[in-house]
Amino acid sequence: MSFAAYMEDSIAVLRRTLETVDAAAMEAAIDRTAQALGANRALLVCGNGGSASDAMHITGELVGRFLKERRGLKAICLSSNPAVITAWGNDYSYDTIFSRQVEAFGEAGGVMLGLSTSGNSPNVVAAFEQARAMGMTTVALTGEGGGKLASLSDVLLAVPSRRTPLIQQAHICLYHYLCERVEARLAEAG
Secondary structure (H helix, E strand, O other): OOHHHHHHHHHHHHHHHHHHOOHHHHHHHHHHHHHHHHOOOOEEEEOOOHHHHHHHHHHHHHHOOOOOOOOOOOEEEOOOOHHHHHHHHHHOOHHHHHHHHHHHHOOOOOEEEEEEOOOOOHHHHHHHHHHHHOOOEEEEEEOOOOHHHHHHOOEEEEOOOOOHHHHHHHHHHHHHHHHHHHHHHHHHHO
16 A cells, blocks of 8 residues: 555545544533543543553643643553553453453543444453443543444444554544543633
């Protein structure tokens, strides 16, 4: 595939994302995340592989800053502690590395944000199940259809593609927009 063809495919996925991701769903994700963080409730974020890197990116923007000077926000990346992940995965199950951390850090009124291009990552699915049991809002960034996370999500933001790199590129646009709007909302509130 040529560079031009790859870029055209990327643009096409972004265009389809604009056309198919419901603006009301994005607003719901922004509202619930801003409400939780504004009330000092946790935003927990997780994913595997490239989505783990995205989870770290999101929490970095919110703990640090995105565009505005403000207080640090209670955003925790569940993919970033190798001691917890490897100890729990080795002694118990890799499928529960995130749900165990949701049990430890989650709280009613908080938000669980999971990234999975297939929507079927067992450990992200388990985290959503734990989060829902604890009264947290669940927000998923997935690929086409949402997979198993679709039925476990209060808010589903599904990119209309089955190609992992293109889905992840669109996820960056979606979560950058989420971070910008959440930060602006909280800055307005003082």
